[in-house]
Amino acid sequence: MPYALLIHGGADTRQPESYTDEEAANMRAALKAALLAGQTVLTNHGSALDAVEAAVCVLEDSGCFDAGRGAYLNVDGGHDLDSAIMDGRTGAAGAAAHLHTVKNPVRLARRVMEATSHVLLVAEGAERFAQDEGLEFVGADYFVESGTNVPEVNRPTGTVGAVALDTAGNLAAATSTGGTRERRAGRVGDTPIIGAGTYADNAVGAVSGTGEGEFFLRAVLAHDIAARVEYGGVLLAQAARTALSAKLTARGGKGGVIALDPAGVPVVVFNTPTMARGIVTAANTDPAVALFDEAFPV
């Protein structure tokens, strides 16, 4: 059986020229490391679920993206972290939102899915559960931006996510974010919402989104893509293109999605100048990464 792992480090409204060579190199290295982490799982016949969690953890830890260590500061000078994960095999899902000190939100989302009867935990209750589960916590000094005035150009750019197909034919999706800039305290976007920023169903596909979360929330975008396949009978690639065009671009929203269909056919669509992305498959075992309009297998 083939495998496939497709990841993103966010759709970005910045122009390619605004990236320094160092920033771009760091992002490419982080994407590659994430692909290798997920690939190790998949080539050892691990689950798609383990692969997306492993890949997203690397992106969270990299400090190169608006997730985990690289999370933006909120208006109160703190960090708000959100994540979701979904198992396409069982339809199980877990998510956590409005976290402040959990190191890897995607690990907490996975624990919510597997160790509770719930799908979404938020705020202190979520952090308390993370303590019960023995997850790792970090202080404010852990985050890249804490207490510094990092120039805009060197700041992390976007939400991260991964979709995978494992050698048993199962799909999974995971997404993690540190929120948007200039948001109100308590704002939650699409990332931890099943159907908005994250969705997986073995019969249809796995989707992870990035961009202006409010547009994804109102459009229920990840599920909208899946529903176009399930009820409209179109291929996942066409569903993603049409949904992005009709329910994001036409409404003035910016962003993109990555997706894998049940056969592992990868889809990448975005309406922003750049989108950090990477892919590795059984057919192309060398990780490929891209940030701009450049050669990329998808």
Add this chain to the structure above:
Amino acid sequence: MPYALLIHGGADTRQPESYTDEEAANMRAALKAALLAGQTVLTNHGSALDAVEAAVCVLEDSGCFDAGRGAYLNVDGGHDLDSAIMDGRTGAAGAAAHLHTVKNPVRLARRVMEATSHVLLVAEGAERFAQDEGLEFVGADYFVESGTNVPEVNRPTGTVGAVALDTAGNLAAATSTGGTRERRAGRVGDTPIIGAGTYADNAVGAVSGTGEGEFFLRAVLAHDIAARVEYGGVLLAQAARTALSAKLTARGGKGGVIALDPAGVPVVVFNTPTMARGIVTAANTDPAVALFDEAFPV
């Protein structure tokens, strides 16, 4: 132009025999009062949005349901309130979750929709925004259950919601809840999640759900119903029946939905022994309410 207002006070797994006469009478009176409040809006050519907000406010204030004043206690002995509202005309949506002292969560959801660029606010940030907006707050003594041991049989039964079609042909949906019993702190269900428990689109229909929220979240149930209409070309009533059967009942989930199609055709489906519901339309201006398997126009 016709108008229609359809409301629910929750799908309940209790048997009809477990309701006392007093409880049932109170619930019927609250449903009727909510219908009259929404009907007043609609007959004065107010918006569907105003009508669902007015109806849900009455249900929140009644203390008869698991929303607003009747909200269940959480495991920490406090109250967690969630709500969402969506405008089928514009696709705008607002929601608030993990509130503790906001009297009418549906009003806050409406303010999130209209006075912020966000869709979902949670926890302290949401309460702070409610203060900025001058909304009403209540203390712990406001809630029906506070500090008492109300017998199970007399406890509020369910989430509340409303869908409306106004005389201008616009649809709206709103839902409000006090969460489930025996939940972890920080648990958020489907009610405040656009696409899960609440959804409205003038071209398709308006939907409000009630029941085991985790099943609605994983199935993205309200949007699944809408997508079956939009991409599958079936009528809303069939979409609701099929979605409930395939994505709730078949997976072991309990609950129900109310919905209105763009012509105001009402839909009520549930797989529980009882569901509190009510309807008023331009053709049937006398409010009709039902709790059990009894005469009801839908």
